[in-house]
Amino acid sequence: KAGVTQTPRYLIKTRGQQVTLSCSPISGHRSVSWYQQTPGQGLQFLFEYFSETQRNKGNFPGRFSGRQFSNSRSEMNVSTLELGDSALYLCASSLAGRVGDDGYTFGSGTRLTVV
Amino acid sequence: GQQLNQSPQSMFIQEGEDVSMNCTSSSIFNTWLWYKQDPGEGPVLLIALYKAGELTSNGRLTAQFGITRKDSFLNISASIPSDVGIYFCAGQPWDNAGNMLTFGGGTRLMVKP
Numbered sequence: 218k219a220g221v222t223q224t225p226r227y228l229i230k231t232r233g234q235q236v237t238l239s240c241s242p243i244s245g246h247r248s249v250s251w252y253q254q255t256p257g258q259g260l261q262f263l264f265e266y267f268s269e270t271q272r273n274k275g276n277f278p279g280r281f282s283g284r285q286f287s288n289s290r291s292e293m294n295v296s297t298l299e300l301g302d303s304a305l306y307l308c309a310s311s312l313a314g315r316v317g318d319d320g321y322t323f324g325s326g327t328r329l330t331v332v
Numbered sequence: 333g334q335q336l337n338q339s340p341q342s343m344f345i346q347e348g349e350d351v352s353m354n355c356t357s358s359s360i361f362n363t364w365l366w367y368k369q370d371p372g373e374g375p376v377l378l379i380a381l382y383k384a385g386e387l388t389s390n391g392r393l394t395a396q397f398g399i400t401r402k403d404s405f406l407n408i409s410a411s412i413p414s415d416v417g418i419y420f421c422a423g424q425p426w427d428n429a430g431n432m433l434t435f436g437g438g439t440r441l442m443v444k445p
Contacts, residue, residue, distance in 0.1 A: 221374075248430070248431045250431055250432065250433075252435075259435060259436075259437050259438065260375075260420065260422075260435035261435075262432050262433065262434070265430050265431055265432055267430060267431075272429070272430040272431075273428065273429075273430045273431075273432040275432075307374050307375075309374075309431075309433075311431050321365060321377065321422075321431065321433065322377065323367075323374030323375050323376070324374050325372075325373050325374050326372075326373070326374050328372075
């Protein structure tokens with residue numbers, strides 16, 4: 218079966234701009250979570266969407282937002298980009314409910330560079 | 333928030349040696365997961381643990397969910413060059429209703445042929 222698809226793979230943006238990243242989960246998965254990975258802070262949870270509703274939110278400023286569509290695809294948006302937002306953004310999808318036998322499958326990520 | 337302390341941060345071993353790494357926390361977790369990440373890719377799930385005391389193997393990998401629910405370890409036996417990468421532990425907090433994971437800082441494994 219197809220895995221988690223994130224687009225684009227690479228992105229270069231200028232400070233102050235905004236960016237939208239996309240994540241298509243594994244077919245049948247209704248939970249999509251987003252993480253930011255940086256060398257200094259490691260993997261940090263941004264937010265989780267389940268059935269088009271935000272179910273969990275990490276400790277990130279309001280410039281980071283997301284949404285989920287009825288087909289479970291998710292997007293995250295970062296507004297007013299800062300240099301420190303440069304990171305690998307990963308999404309993970311899982312089945313309904315808690316992390317189950319299907320585990321938690323990550324996409325390959327979107328590498329965002331802010332200049 | 334919850335913190336996962338993963339150690340060691342890095343290991344440089346000889347091919348064929350066994351490897352052990354662990355994660356500890358002051359908080360309780362309902363689920364422990366172990367991932368491996370290669371450069372430029374997302375983490376790939378290696379082992380999932382769901383019950384305190386559970387010991388699970390996946391080929392040369394063995395992981396255990398600590399009895400206190402605050403720790404987990406991963407062992408790799410007879411390491412080979414393709415084991416090189418960064419290994420992460422991740423825990424699902426006991427009081428979280430969704431699919432939020434807290435990650436350890438990672439163990440970078442280097443294998444000398």
